[in-house]
Amino acid sequence: MSAEIQIRSDGHVLSRIIEGKCIEELGSILEKEKHTYLVYDRKAGGHARKLDSFVKASLALDTGEESKTLSSVEKICIWLLESGADRNALLLAVGGGITTDMCGMAASIYKRGIRFAYVPTTLLAQVDAAIGGKTGVNLLSYKNMLGTIRQSEFTWMSPDVLTTLPEEEFFDGAAELLKTFIIDNTSHSYSAAVRMLRTIRADGWAPEDYFPQISHLVHEAATVKAGIVERDQFENGERRLLNLGHTFAHAIEHHSRLDGSGITHGEAVAIGIILAARLAEKVKKDMPSGRKSICDRLSQDFQDCGLPVKCPYALKDMAEAIRKDKKAEDGKIHFVLPFEIGDVRIVDLSVDEMLAIL
């Protein structure tokens, strides 16, 4: 039995997030589709190939941020064309956020748009990238500078696809999982997520042992994200909250790409959230005394979960990259600041103002 979260707009279902136990269950949906074209991350190939009998053609990708480019999207489109995909085609992407972002973009422009669906195979993609319709590729060394907003027909979630994920890739998604509950902790999942991540760090990564907890937390995070996207699909307000940590993270990743230090997206997001918390504390000077500061609490929790908290670059050196933030408007950046777990607000500041405060 699979559960379903819907993203709706004006009474219509824009996208469905369907939760199952294993990828094979997706067959019951795909057997009704006549024109499914499968693109998968080669490292998730063992899962993707379980769907072989339901697809017309399949394409394996070797992924990496350096190949998350317009030319890779073009190659997917050329493959669709050569495989005979018409306007009725369903492009099914099985992989992490790079695969889903690129396939979503390819599907949203191929023949001016065909349907697409995702099977996210990383924690990061399950709780974030494969929900909400943002597709995209990098431009030069700037992240996701080109892209579209278009919803997947459905996103299939099952924990079994995480079994082959290396521990460090699982933890790369941990920052986005925690980010979601820092934004909205209505379900009280933040502490549960910290507890689970801490335990996995201590006991070792044995995914099967954690299926119930992972499925539960992925469900809660997906519910939060789907709710925000439903209320603000095109990011005019509330959806900006999901960028918590990302303004700093994108600048950190930009510098890391230039100096080759290999900081991952999840690591950059963890550090970015801590920087945002530090900024929040400086902006909010009326901190109730005696209470552990949000920055201290998050730093402690993140370190317990094995996530980095120290920024390897001086803020003034990151200023230029921060100024290029996609969301900058009239010289101001919408900084997303966590004042408490579950109390995150947007504060508009110029980069110079941010530097002066921090």
Ligand SMILES: NC(=O)c1ccc[n+]([C@@H]2O[C@H](COP(=O)([O-])OP(=O)(O)OC[C@H]3O[C@@H](n4cnc5c(N)ncnc54)[C@H](O)[C@@H]3O)[C@@H](O)[C@H]2O)c1
């Ligand atoms: N669209 C959005 O809203 C959104 C949100 C957050 C992040 N993103 C994007 O997502 C990307 C990061 O996503 P990611 O962390 O999933 O990266 P990824 O797609 O690169 O996957 C991480 C690594 O895990 C491997 N992998 C994937 N699934 C596997 C599996 N089941 N078993 C073994 N290995 C597997 C991949 O080959 C890769 O080496 C970034 O490009 C980021 O910009 C998009």
